[in-house]
């Protein structure tokens with residue numbers, strides 16, 4: 001698995017992954033019909049450091065790393081991950097998660113926070129717990145799951161002092 005900084009030309013491969021992930025309406029707040037321009041702005045907007053994971057020369061997932069808040073909250077990182085549904089369950093999420101923790105530590109962040117982990121997203125919750133995150137808060141019925149209705153959302157957090165760069 002090769003993980004590298006994304007360039008804007010990578011968006012050609014990133015867009016179908018984004019579209020497939022949000023179409024299910026099960027893990028992200030984006031409307032299932034979110035358009036290409038909005039997706040581009042999400043991945044390449046100001047302050048984002050975006051990475052892609054490649055396998056056999058093909059982009060199979062992406063993540064972005066940024067500060068969770070400005071100024072006095074900027075020592076806490078935030079990140080978002082998407083793996084192509086065709087490639088899920090083959091280690092790309094875990095590889096990107098580990099890479100992201102290391103990049104965040106290298107960039108000087110003290111902690112990482114995920115603001116919106118859908119509680120029914122078993123793969124994500126299991127992966128983030130495996131990578132050392134704890135559920136520090138629950139937002140009751142904060143996500144309109146497209147199959148299950150209103151479900152809880154977790155805020156997940158970990159410090160980064162044990163992460164090697």
Ligand SMILES: CC(C)(COP(=O)(O)OP(=O)(O)OC[C@H]1O[C@@H](n2cnc3c(N)ncnc32)[C@H](O)[C@@H]1OP(=O)(O)O)[C@@H](O)C(=O)NCCC(=O)NCCS
Pocket residue numbers: 021027081082083084087088089090091092093094095114116117118121122123124126127130
């Ligand atoms: C969540 C996501 C990033 C995980 O990536 P992935 O490549 O599918 O996951 P991996 O193959 O790296 O699996 C990592 C771990 O998660 C766990 N896991 C994966 N799929 C799982 C599932 N369906 N149920 C429970 N645990 C699961 C496994 O324990 C695995 O650990 P192991 O390899 O040590 O056994 C990916 O599925 C995805 O992009 N989903 C849609 C978007 C999303 O939910 N993003 C995160 C929002 S918080």
